[in-house]
Amino acid sequence: MGKKTRMTGARALIESLYAEKVEVMFGYPGGVLLPIYDELYDADIDHILVRHEQAAAHAADGYARATGKVGVCLATSGPGATNLVTGIANAYMDSVPMVAITGQVPRPLIGNDAFQEANITGITLPITKHNYLVTDVNDLPWIIKEAFHIASTGRQGPVLVDIPKDVTTDEIDFEYPDKVDLRGYKPVKTGHKMQIKRGAEAIIEARRPVLYIGGGIISSNASKELLELAEIINAPVTTTLMAKGAFPDSHPLCVGMPGMHGTKYANFAIQESDLLIAIGVRFDDRVTGKVDSFAPNARIIHIDIDPAEISKNVRVDIPIVGNARSILKMLVEFINELKKSKSSTAQWIKKVEKWKQQYPLKYLMGETLKPQYIVEQINELYPDSIIVTEVGQNQMWAAQYFKYSQPRTFISSGGLGTMGFGFPAAMGAKKGCPDKVVFDIAGDGSFQMNSQELATVVKNDIPVIVAILNNGFLGMVRQWQDLFFDKRYSFTSIDDSVDFVKLAEAYGALGLRVTKPEEVGQALNEAVDSGRPTVIDFVVEREENVSPMVPAGAAINEILDLEA
Amino acid sequence: MKHTLAILVENRSGVLTRVAGLFSRRGFNIESLAVGVTDNPDISRMTIVVSGDDHVLEQVIKQLNKLIDVIRVNDFEPGETIERELAFFKVKVDKGNRSEVMQIVDVFRAQIVDVGVKSLIVGVTGTNDKIDAIEKLLRGFGILEVVRTGTIAMNRGAKTVKPGK
Numbered sequence: 238m239g240k241k242t243r244m245t246g247a248r249a250l251i252e253s254l255y256a257e258k259v260e261v262m263f264g265y266p267g268g269v270l271l272p273i274y275d276e277l278y279d280a281d282i283d284h285i286l287v288r289h290e291q292a293a294a295h296a297a298d299g300y301a302r303a304t305g306k307v308g309v310c311l312a313t314s315g316p317g318a319t320n321l322v323t324g325i326a327n328a329y330m331d332s333v334p335m336v337a338i339t340g341q342v343p344r345p346l347i348g349n350d351a352f353q354e355a356n357i358t359g360i361t362l363p364i365t366k367h368n369y370l371v372t373d374v375n376d377l378p379w380i381i382k383e384a385f386h387i388a389s390t391g392r393q394g395p396v397l398v399d400i401p402k403d404v405t406t407d408e409i410d411f412e413y414p415d416k417v418d419l420r421g422y423k424p425v426k427t428g429h430k431m432q433i434k435r436g437a438e439a440i441i442e443a444r445r446p447v448l449y450i451g452g453g454i455i456s457s458n459a460s461k462e463l464l465e466l467a468e469i470i471n472a473p474v475t476t477t478l479m480a481k482g483a484f485p486d487s488h489p490l491c492v493g494m495p496g497m498h499g500t501k502y503a504n505f506a507i508q509e510s511d512l513l514i515a516i517g518v519r520f521d522d523r524v525t526g527k528v529d530s531f532a533p534n535a536r537i538i539h540i541d542i543d544p545a546e547i548s549k550n551v552r553v554d555i556p557i558v559g560n561a562r563s564i565l566k567m568l569v570e571f572i573n574e575l576k577k578s579k580s581s582t583a584q585w586i587k588k589v590e591k592w593k594q595q596y597p598l599k600y601l602m603g604e605t606l607k608p609q610y611i612v613e614q615i616n617e618l619y620p621d622s623i624i625v626t627e628v629g630q631n632q633m634w635a636a637q638y639f640k641y642s643q644p645r646t647f648i649s650s651g652g653l654g655t656m657g658f659g660f661p662a663a664m665g666a667k668k669g670c671p672d673k674v675v676f677d678i679a680g681d682g683s684f685q686m687n688s689q690e691l692a693t694v695v696k697n698d699i700p701v702i703v704a705i706l707n708n709g710f711l712g713m714v715r716q717w718q719d720l721f722f723d724k725r726y727s728f729t730s731i732d733d734s735v736d737f738v739k740l741a742e743a744y745g746a747l748g749l750r751v752t753k754p755e756e757v758g759q760a761l762n763e764a765v766d767s768g769r770p771t772v773i774d775f776v777v778e779r780e781e782n783v784s785p786m787v788p789a790g791a792a793i794n795e796i797l798d799l800e801a
Numbered sequence: 802m803k804h805t806l807a808i809l810v811e812n813r814s815g816v817l818t819r820v821a822g823l824f825s826r827r828g829f830n831i832e833s834l835a836v837g838v839t840d841n842p843d844i845s846r847m848t849i850v851v852s853g854d855d856h857v858l859e860q861v862i863k864q865l866n867k868l869i870d871v872i873r874v875n876d877f878e879p880g881e882t883i884e885r886e887l888a889f890f891k892v893k894v895d896k897g898n899r900s901e902v903m904q905i906v907d908v909f910r911a912q913i914v915d916v917g918v919k920s921l922i923v924g925v926t927g928t929n930d931k932i933d934a935i936e937k938l939l940r941g942f943g944i945l946e947v948v949r950t951g952t953i954a955m956n957r958g959a960k961t962v963k964p965g966k
Contacts (some may be wrong), residue, residue, distance in 0.1 A: 358815065362822055367869040370815075387869060420964060421811060421872045545863035 241412045246374040247272035247405040250338070251280050253381035256413040259309050261285065261300060261668050263293035267313020268353060269340035269402035285668065285697055288689040290317050292661035294324020295687070298333050299662030302648045303623055304669035305458065307334045307389050314340045315353030318399070319360065323655060325395045326364040330652025331479065332456060334393040336384050337365075343403040344372065358399050366394035374407035379414050386417045391424025392543040393456055424542065428559035428567065436514075436538045436555050437571035443512035443536075445585045446472040449495065449524075452479030452651070453517015453541060455644045459562035460484065463516070466569050471582045472514070473589045475503040477524055478636055480517070481647035486640040492589060493598070496524035497787045498633045502592035504793040507532050509588075516540045517561045520550040521652070530792035540564050598637050598785075600800050605778045606754055608706040612638035614757045615676055615704065619765065622674040623648065623666050627659035627683030629713035631706045633783040635678040646673075657686025663701040664694055674702070674765055681707040682731055684772075691744035694770040702764045703772045705737055708779045716782045720799075732779075741772035750774045803832075803852040805877045805884065805954045806862070807962045811870040812838060812845040820847065820871070823864045829853045833886070833929075833951030844872060844964060848953045850929075875962045877954055887950045888932045889914065890923045893943035902942055909935045920945060928952075 244252070250273060254262070261283045266274045277284050287293045290312040297308030308328075312321050318339040328335045342351040358368045367387050369380045377400070384396040440446060454463050460483050467474050467490050474484045475495045484491055493500035495507055507513065513535040518524070525531040528550055539546070539553040540561055547556040557564055572579075600609045608630070615622065616639045624639055625648040626632040632649055641647050648666055650658040663677035677684075684705050694701055706712075709732030718726050741748030747769045751760045757775070764771035784799035810816045817836065824831055833850040851858065858876075865874045894902055902921060906913055911925035925935050929952055936947070956962065 359818070362819060363826065419869060422869045543867070545860065545867055547863075549860060 241410040243408060244411050245272065245405065246377055246400070246407050246409060247276045249374065249377050249409050249411045250381065250400070250405065251276045251282070252411055253378055253413060254282060254309070257307070257381065257385045259307075262309040262311055263287055263296040263300075263665065264311030265290050265293055265313065265317060267317050267340060269314045269342060270311070272402065272405040273311070273340070273400075283668070285664075285693065285699075287661070288692050289687065290320035291324050291657070292664070292687050292690045292693065294321045294335070294337060295327065295655075295658050295661035296665035296668070297335050297337070298324060298328045298658075299625060299648055299665030300669040301328075301333050301335055301665075302662070303645055303666035305645065306669070307336055307385055308665065309336050309338070311338045312340070313353065314342055314357075315355045317353075318357040319355050322360060322364070323653075325361055325397065327650050327653040327655045327658060328395040329364045329366070331650065332393050332452060333395065334388040335395040336388050337395055337397045339397060339399045341370065341399045341401040344401045345403075347401065357397065361397050364395070365397050366392075368397040368399070370399045371401065371404050374404050374409045377404065377409065378411065382414045383417055383419065387419075387422065391422070425544070425559045426563060428540070428557045428564040430567070432555060432557045433564060433567045434571055436540075436557055437568055437575060439512055439536060439538060439555060440470055440514065440568075440572060441575055441579050444580045444582065445510045446470060446512040446514060446582060447506050447510040447535075448472050448474040449507065449513050449515045449518055450474060450476045450480045450483055451516065451518030452477070453561045454480055454483040457517065457542070457561040458644070459517075459565055460644045462562055462565035462569065464488075466565055469569060469572060470579065471586060473506050473586065475499070475507065477518060477521070477651075478649060479651045481636055481649075482641035482644045485642040487642060490586075492593065494636055496521075496526065496793060498637065498783050498785070499524075499793070500598060501596035501785055501796050502589060504787070504796055505592050506589050507535075508792070508794045510535045513537045514540075516565070517542070519546050522550075524793075525550065526787045526791055526793040526795075600781070600784070602754075603778075606752060606757070606775060608634050608708070608775070608777045608781055609638045610754055611704060611706060611757055611775050611777070612678065615678075615761060616640055618758060618761050619674050619676070622646070622676050623663075623670060625649070625659045625663035625666055625675065625677045627677065627679045628654045628656045629680050629683060629711070630708075630716065630781075630783050631678050631680040631683065631712070633713075634706070656683040659683060660687050660701070660703055661690050663703070664690060664699050667699050667701045677701055677703045679703050679705045680712055681705055681709060681735070681737070682711045684737075685735070688740065691741060691746050691770065691772070695745040700768050700770050702770075705772065705774050706777050707737065707774050708777050708781065710779060712781075713783070715780070719780070719782065720786075720788075737772050737774040747771040748774070750776065752776045802855055803850065804858055805882065805952065806847075806849045806851070807875040807877065807954060808847040808849060808865060809839070809872040809962065809964055810845050810847060811872065812843050813870060816845070816870045817847075819868050820849075820865065823861050823868075824849075824851060827857055827861060829857075829861065833949070835951040835953045841964070846962075848951065850952050872964045873962065877956065882954045882956055884928055884952050884954045885926055886929055886932055886952045887924070887926050888936070889946075889948045890925070890936065890939050890944055891946040892921050892923055892939050893919065893945055894921050895919070898942055902939070905935065905938050911935060
């Protein structure tokens with residue numbers, strides 16, 4: 238940059254965002270943000286005005302997951318900032334790179350319970366990778382620089398920057414730093430060579446290896462390397478919810494999702510495996526089931542960028558800390574170099590193949606409209622879409638019945654399980670990938686948590702398609718009540734006759750209703766062809782269950798069929 | 802098991818909350834905490850004594866290392882450190898027992914740091930156990946007030962806990 242220029246803090250923030258190549262941000266103004274919004278008025282940043290700050294955070298999250306760039310959201314002090322909290326926690330749990338900027342009351346008022354004051358750095362302490370309160374305008378450039386650096390490197394995550402109003406009006410001789418040096422933050426990049434070698438040896442000896450793949454493959458853009466590894470070692474690949482798309486579902490080695498609503502054959506493969514190669518995963522309880530009975534016969538190689546994940550839930554035999562992509566490259570090299578004859582996995586693959594034939598994912602097609610069928614139809618007609626989901630049954634069906642082939646095409650709230658995430662995240666994904674068809678596969682419960690964003694997508698012409706699998710229930714909770722609480726459907730029926738078509742129309746979006754299987758394709762085509770934001774109300778079978786299912790606390794091979 | 806940790810942190814506001822939060826989230830009670838600046842004024846050193854499940858503590862240490870403001874975490878090997886704590890005891894005294902208190906102070910190589918008509922302040926430096934021991938003896942006279950600094954610790958010999966590169 239060189240020459241220093243005199244400007245206000247608000248201007249310096251915009252210049253810093255330019256320096257970080259921010260093209261899109263999602264926000265909502267407020268009193269303490271006035272100087273910043275005055276700068277945004279003619280800034281060269283596509284600012285999307287949401288209708289609720291929570292949606293700004295989720296949209297930034299969806300944008301980040303779809304593009305791999307850092308998502309940016311902006312909210313005012315107090316309630317604006319606290320409305321971001323769920324979205325920040327969501328991004329934290331799923332390791333999504335995000336910078337959340339909040340306004341704060343002027344410095345002399347901080348701590349006085351001033352109007353619209355909240356201690357947002359205190360509140361977000363356990364749900365951010367790091368956060369900052371800017372107390373001097375001269376700190377602003379390096380704080381923004383550090384925030385983007387921390388959010389986007391190592392194990393990615395959200396960083397919050399809280400800026401008091403008077404900092405935005407103070408003046409600074411602006412110069413953007415060109416590098417960051419943090420004593421306490423040096424993320425490991427390449428893995429330890431000896432460990433990788435040990436991993437390669439274990440792989441060569443293994444007769445029943447399984448690749449257990451998580452979101453880390455997507456964050457590190459390692460899909461190509463994963464494909465190569467899987468093929469040279471000829472091992473089945475199970476991808477978690479976070480890794481959908483990291484490995485093609487159509488590949489013969491793919492065994493689908495593990496865990497609670499995973500495929501039987503993925504779970505059986507894990508349980509019988511003699512070597513679990515876990516990459517970019519965190520052995521979440523929804524995957525492991527009863528943890529003491531998880532992969533009882535397997536040695537475990539765990540590759541992860543975050544040393545704190547090693548042996549957190551499950552004891553690991555060969556930990557390798559570092560970037561998955563660089564480790565996979567080396568791993569493949571070592572395996573090729575060792576040139577020992579690799580134990581044949583042919584018989585193992587045959588066995589897994591047999592399970593696949595024996596226990597396919599299935600549902601019964603009847604007269605009524607089945608939610609799984611809708612997902613399959615979306616897949617059939619628009620296989621290259623980005624699928625964003627809400628949380629619950631809709632999420633599981635979207636994971637089970639759409640065949641993903643590319644990373645960053647399945648976007649879902651995995652760790653936090655945030656209802657209301659899908660629609661604003663779909664909006665963010667569509668902003669990031671305008672050429673893609675973007676669906677939000679929703680439930681009638683989840684959609685109502687952020688349906689106000691219909692205003693945002695209409696106003697800003699962001700044509701996402703919300704496919705509501707409308708069963709008039711909070712379906713996943715109802716399913717548990719069905720199975721474990723004697724069908725006592727306590728407060729899960731939301732058959733409150735909301736007319737989603739009229740709701741869409743009220744906002745100026747296209748609203749469609751589908752009640753019969755034969756109308757599904759036509760409605761999907763109409764939505765896509767319209768080029769408009771669309772809500773399709775799919776009135777589906779009310780009490781369909783997600784199947785198969787591992788009951789909470791059971792081992793993952795104790796998996797039940799529930800299809801009806 | 803009891804652990805003594807030395808944590809080097811950026812000398813900034815908010816760091817203590819971040820560190821303490823990781824312990825409290827997992828239900829660890831911090832038994833003692835001492836913080837002061839190091840030879841580098843930008844870096845502070847915390848000494849934290851905690852006891853709890855070793856596996857969980859290992860997790861806490863890994864999480865501490867992830868904090869941006871934490872530069873280094875050192876879990877001291879038991880028996881390889883010098884540990885000291887400073888305590889003041891305000892003891893109720895009268896003409897009759899003043900000298901008895903002073904004898905105890907001598908035995909413990911403690912100090913009388915303040916003398917009043919009805920009270921004395923005893924200052925004592927030592928290990929946690931030593932301070933517990935003198936407290937037990939002084940309790941007989943009536944302790945009006947106690948303040949303890951929390952343990953500080955350093956490796957014996959040449960081994961150091963420094964920021965590194």
